[in-house]
Amino acid sequence: MTRRWTCAAPLSLGLVWAVVACRQADRLPPNDREVVARRTDTTALAPGALTMLPAAPVTGWKGPGERPFEVTLRTADPVSALARRFGTITLRTSLRARTPDLGQYPCTSCHLGRRMVLADERVADAHQNIKPIHPAQTGAACSTCHAPDNVEYLALKSGERATLDHAYRLCAQCHFSQADAWAGGGHGKRLDGWQGRRVVMGCGDCHDPHKPTLEPRIPFRAPQLQRQRGDAP
Amino acid sequence: MRADRAPAMPNADDERTVLQKRVDRRRALGILLGGVAVGAQAMTACSPVAPMTDEARETRLLAWREYIKGNYRSMTETERGETIARLERLAKVTRGADVKIQSTSAQPGVMFGYAFNISKCKGFRNCVEACINENNLDRRAGTQYIRIFEMEDGVVDLDEADATFQHEVPAEGHFYMGTQCFQCADPPCVKVCPVGATWQEPDGITVIDYDWCIGCRYCMAACPYWARRFNWSAPDVPVAEINPNQHYLGNRARKMGVVEKCTFCIHRTRQGRLPACAEACPTGARVFGNLLDPSSEIRWVLANKKVFRLKEDLKTEPRFWYFTD
Amino acid sequence: MHLKPFVLSALRSATTGGRRYHVWMGSLTLIMLAGAYAYSLQLRYGLGVTGMSDHVSWGLYISNFTFLVGMAAAAMMLVLPAYILHDVDFGRAVLMAEAVAVAAIVMCLGFVVVDIGNPLGSWHLIPGVGYLNWPRSLLAWDVVVLNGYLVINLAIPFYILYGRFRGRPPEKRRYLIWMYIAVMWAVSIHLVTAFLLAGLPARPFWNTALLGPRFLASAFTAGPAFVILLLWFIKQTTKYEIADGAFAKLALITTVTAQINLIMLGSELFYKFYSPTHHGINARYLFFGLDGHHALVPWIWTAIAVNAIATVVLMIHPLRHDPRWLMPACAALFIGIWVEKGMGLVIPGFIPSPLGEIVEYTPTVVELGVTAGVWALGLFVLTVLVRVALPIELGEVRSPYIEKATPSAPIVRPRSTPPLRQPTPPVRTR
Numbered sequence: 001m002t003r004r005w006t007c008a009a010p011l012s013l014g015l016v017w018a019v020v021a022c023r024q025a026d027r028l029p030p031n032d033r034e035v036v037a038r039r040t041d042t043t044a045l046a047p048g049a050l051t052m053l054p055a056a057p058v059t060g061w062k063g064p065g066e067r068p069f070e071v072t073l074r075t076a077d078p079v080s081a082l083a084r085r086f087g088t089i090t091l092r093t094s095l096r097a098r099t100p101d102l103g104q105y106p107c108t109s110c111h112l113g114r115r116m117v118l119a120d121e122r123v124a125d126a127h128q129n130i131k132p133i134h135p136a137q138t139g140a141a142c143s144t145c146h147a148p149d150n151v152e153y154l155a156l157k158s159g160e161r162a163t164l165d166h167a168y169r170l171c172a173q174c175h176f177s178q179a180d181a182w183a184g185g186g187h188g189k190r191l192d193g194w195q196g197r198r199v200v201m202g203c204g205d206c207h208d209p210h211k212p213t214l215e216p217r218i219p220f221r222a223p224q225l226q227r228q229r230g231d232a233p
Numbered sequence: 234m235r236a237d238r239a240p241a242m243p244n245a246d247d248e249r250t251v252l253q254k255r256v257d258r259r260r261a262l263g264i265l266l267g268g269v270a271v272g273a274q275a276m277t278a279c280s281p282v283a284p285m286t287d288e289a290r291e292t293r294l295l296a297w298r299e300y301i302k303g304n305y306r307s308m309t310e311t312e313r314g315e316t317i318a319r320l321e322r323l324a325k326v327t328r329g330a331d332v333k334i335q336s337t338s339a340q341p342g343v344m345f346g347y348a349f350n351i352s353k354c355k356g357f358r359n360c361v362e363a364c365i366n367e368n369n370l371d372r373r374a375g376t377q378y379i380r381i382f383e384m385e386d387g388v389v390d391l392d393e394a395d396a397t398f399q400h401e402v403p404a405e406g407h408f409y410m411g412t413q414c415f416q417c418a419d420p421p422c423v424k425v426c427p428v429g430a431t432w433q434e435p436d437g438i439t440v441i442d443y444d445w446c447i448g449c450r451y452c453m454a455a456c457p458y459w460a461r462r463f464n465w466s467a468p469d470v471p472v473a474e475i476n477p478n479q480h481y482l483g484n485r486a487r488k489m490g491v492v493e494k495c496t497f498c499i500h501r502t503r504q505g506r507l508p509a510c511a512e513a514c515p516t517g518a519r520v521f522g523n524l525l526d527p528s529s530e531i532r533w534v535l536a537n538k539k540v541f542r543l544k545e546d547l548k549t550e551p552r553f554w555y556f557t558d
Numbered sequence: 559m560h561l562k563p564f565v566l567s568a569l570r571s572a573t574t575g576g577r578r579y580h581v582w583m584g585s586l587t588l589i590m591l592a593g594a595y596a597y598s599l600q601l602r603y604g605l606g607v608t609g610m611s612d613h614v615s616w617g618l619y620i621s622n623f624t625f626l627v628g629m630a631a632a633a634m635m636l637v638l639p640a641y642i643l644h645d646v647d648f649g650r651a652v653l654m655a656e657a658v659a660v661a662a663i664v665m666c667l668g669f670v671v672v673d674i675g676n677p678l679g680s681w682h683l684i685p686g687v688g689y690l691n692w693p694r695s696l697l698a699w700d701v702v703v704l705n706g707y708l709v710i711n712l713a714i715p716f717y718i719l720y721g722r723f724r725g726r727p728p729e730k731r732r733y734l735i736w737m738y739i740a741v742m743w744a745v746s747i748h749l750v751t752a753f754l755l756a757g758l759p760a761r762p763f764w765n766t767a768l769l770g771p772r773f774l775a776s777a778f779t780a781g782p783a784f785v786i787l788l789l790w791f792i793k794q795t796t797k798y799e800i801a802d803g804a805f806a807k808l809a810l811i812t813t814v815t816a817q818i819n820l821i822m823l824g825s826e827l828f829y830k831f832y833s834p835t836h837h838g839i840n841a842r843y844l845f846f847g848l849d850g851h852h853a854l855v856p857w858i859w860t861a862i863a864v865n866a867i868a869t870v871v872l873m874i875h876p877l878r879h880d881p882r883w884l885m886p887a888c889a890a891l892f893i894g895i896w897v898e899k900g901m902g903l904v905i906p907g908f909i910p911s912p913l914g915e916i917v918e919y920t921p922t923v924v925e926l927g928v929t930a931g932v933w934a935l936g937l938f939v940l941t942v943l944v945r946v947a948l949p950i951e952l953g954e955v956r957s958p959y960i961e962k963a964t965p966s967a968p969i970v971r972p973r974s975t976p977p978l979r980q981p982t983p984p985v986r987t988r
Contacts, residue, residue: 065527065528185522186530186538186556193505193507194507214515216355217357217401218400219357219358220357223375223396225915226611226917304682307689374606392839421758446679448679450615450616450673450674454761454908457759457760458760458912465605466603489675547759547760
């Protein structure tokens with residue numbers, strides 16, 4: 001009797017484990033060639049926290065001075081004057097994390113089972129603020145850029161996936177010369193000073209991916225060519 | 234008798250004029266004293282003379298010490314500290330502003346360079362606004378160090394450009410190009426100053442000692458890029474808008490009658506920060522960095538983009554390049 | 559020991575005169591006072607009371623300065639023949655020309671002082687106490703040469719006049735070397751002023767090799783023209799003898815330099831307009847207007863026309879020797895060159911700006927007031943100097959301490975009473 005229980009227990013445990021593991025497998029991305037680190041702790045991206053996330057060098061790109069373009073992520077520091085300001089030191093280029101800015105992140109808060117909801121099941125006011133101008137220009141559908149099976153990821157042409165924080169990998173597929181300039185320093189903005197660690201903005205920080213062109217605006221006042229006289233007689 | 238010393242009486246036939254009439258010493262003294270008394274009365278009636286307050290006395294003394302000081306380059310560290318203390322105190326006493334004036338010198342191994350992307354500039358003039366606020370520019374005169382020119386596609390000709398545009402930008406068929414002081418490597422303005430009030434620092438910034446400048450404006454005639462401005466009247470910045478983070482050679486309060494110009498925000502760049510214009514640009518058209526650092530963005534731009542400078546033939550070697558996407 | 563009587567008699571000469579003289583000096587004083595008031599406004603409110611701007615940063619003051627440096631240099635045109643070539647004709651005229659030079663330099667220094675934004679900081683220019691950026695800055699050169707020229711032009715006539723005053727004629731060997739120096743210095747003051755403009759590649763209107771020679775040519779036209787007018791006035795109103803030969807030679811010099819001036823103008827016009835480049839845009843603004851801005855066009859063409867007509871008049875031999883033609887022609891040349899060199903040279907250098915912006919310039923009332931005040935100061939100085947020099951030259955005034963009479967300078971005691979009738983002594987009842 002005792003021998004039967006001692007055999008059944010590990011077996012049943014193993015069975016339970018197998019079932020649970022299969023269900024967990026659904027949560028894993030189907031692609032095992034992912035090159036981007038996966039976020040393990042979602043709370044680490046709360047604004048105000050500084051988290052260093054390891055990343056591999058992005059192959060083929062050179063940063064300024066022919067350095068390998070390595071990317072690490074840092075969260076936004078709301079204490080700074082501009083909401084996008086943060087920074088300090090060390091060697092590599094840091095990228096500003098994009099996802100804290102996304103109002104509807106994480107996607108799984110709406111998308112059940114991480115799949116893109118099909119048209120007839122679409123919630124009426126979801127993503128209504130997005131005007132798909134860039135998709136219209138390029139003839140793209142939502143699934144061209146967003147991985148259909150997991151909306152937290154962007155789908156690259158090579159089959160790889162990139163998180164939303166590393167959207168530059170997606171944009172660079174077409175905008176390779178701009179991406180090259182961005183890695184080197186001729187495109188985009190540097191967030192810290194000219195000295196020390198280089199912290200840059202990502203593509204989405206300036207360009208709305210669905211409507212990338214900057215809006216025209218009325219400029220600051222023009223100079224007066226004729227000198228304004230003071231209180232002189 | 235004293236007849237030979239008596240004054241000659243005026244005679245009807247006398248052709249001497251009023252100015253040649255002779256009077257004796259006593260009468261002359263009386264006339265002079267009377268004139269002095271009348272004059273003093275008139276002067277005191279026009280200008281109320283009140284007893285001087287302590288504050289006024291202190292301001293007078295500080296102003297006198299500031300007047301007799303030498304050129305900044307010839308000062309010792311102690312003297313520089315003293316003049317900065319005086320200037321900070323004067324700012325507090327005369328305007329109620331708490332300012333902090335640096336005297337940071339150039340970092341070794343640094344030479345500033347600037348690149349401007351004329352494909353990216355859309356003419357927003359965010360840089361102009363940021364510069365005015367950062368550098369305490371005269372609000373009444375509307376001084377602007379930065380000029381943004383709108384040009385038609387096809388030709389880079391400043392004679393045909395317009396900096397006074399005030400319509401929605403970017404306008405169709407036009408592009409935008411900004412100028413400011415280019416901190417030339419061979420600056421014509423430095424050469425011509427008769428008193429040596431302007432010179433180039435080791436990190437490449439051409440600076441002015443405002444208290445040494447005599448206001449002859451020869452440097453303004455010599456600059457090929459129209460980078461220098463003159464204080465035609467006393468500059469006026471509202472106290473609430475004063476940027477208290479100042480540098481002696483940069484954005485501290487200037488006075489009437491002296492020349493000023495862009496200093497690449499010397500109070501920021503010597504602390505490792507970007508100049509206000511580069512930081513403010515929303516399109517990322519401005520690239521700033523250290524030309525001596527091979528891993529800087531400015532070096533990347535110079536190596537990988539087709540760059541040009543204005544008036545290259547004048548051999549002023551400006552440290553400000555233009556490039557396109 | 560002769561110095562005190564010299565100064566006293568100089569003061570007396572300067573303050574003695576008829577009604578016309580006092581009206582003249584009084585008017586000049588009034589204008590100087592008005593100019594001083596206008597300058598006080600400038601000191602109080604800043605240079606913003608003038609019409610200058612960041613675009614046209616030099617205006618009427620520097621225009622006048624440029625013109626007057628030329629006048630000062632040209633006075634030396636007479637020194638060269640008189641002292642060095644022993645031309646007797648010029649001998650009487652030279653001191654008057656030196657007076658013109660001193661007055662012109664005083665005006666130049668005056669215009670520089672009113673133009674700078676921080677005049678109380680002028681001590682920064684003094685080497686030792688301040689810092690003079692010599693030899694790199696042409697303006698530093700200008701400070702040195704102008705002040706040196708003033709000293710030379712005060713010292714040499716002082717030596718001559720003082721010598722005559724005390725009955726000891728000046729010794730040529732003592733001052734001849736200074737004359738040579740003065741002549742070279744005169745050319746250099748105007749070349750330095752020309753170089754300070756011509757050495758700026760930022761201003762293509764000035765950045766030409768011909769600017770220095772043009773300056774000299776126009777200076778040596780306007781200077782002798784003014785000296786002719788002055789000498790004629792002196793000849794009409796005093797007993798001072800000036801030979802007709804002096805007038806003839808001066809007029810000839812003026813004619814030749816006026817012709818050279820026109821040739822140089824023609825050369826500049828050809829260079830700027832035959833193959834117009836960007837560098838000629840300032841000339842295009844000046845002569846033909848640019849983008850609807852043409853404020854200076856009538857001025858320059860009038861000036862050129864006046865200069866050309868005056869030159870042609872002077873080229874005609876009988877007219878040149880007739881004062882009724884010579885004097886108006888000289889006055890016309892003086893005015894024409896003032897316009898051409900002042901407004902037609904300094905102002906267009908700034909329009910359009912190096913970045914292509916066009917901002918025109920109009921002097922304000924305050925600016926005109928200060929300018930008038932400085933001119934009045936110069937004329938005042940000139941009158942005083944001439945007034946002091948003439949009696950000494952005429953032999954009317956000598957030191958009371960001279961021991962023996964010389965035939966050319968009889969002892970004349972300083973008069974304590976006017977030269978006319980003695981007042982009748984009062985009748986004494988005793």
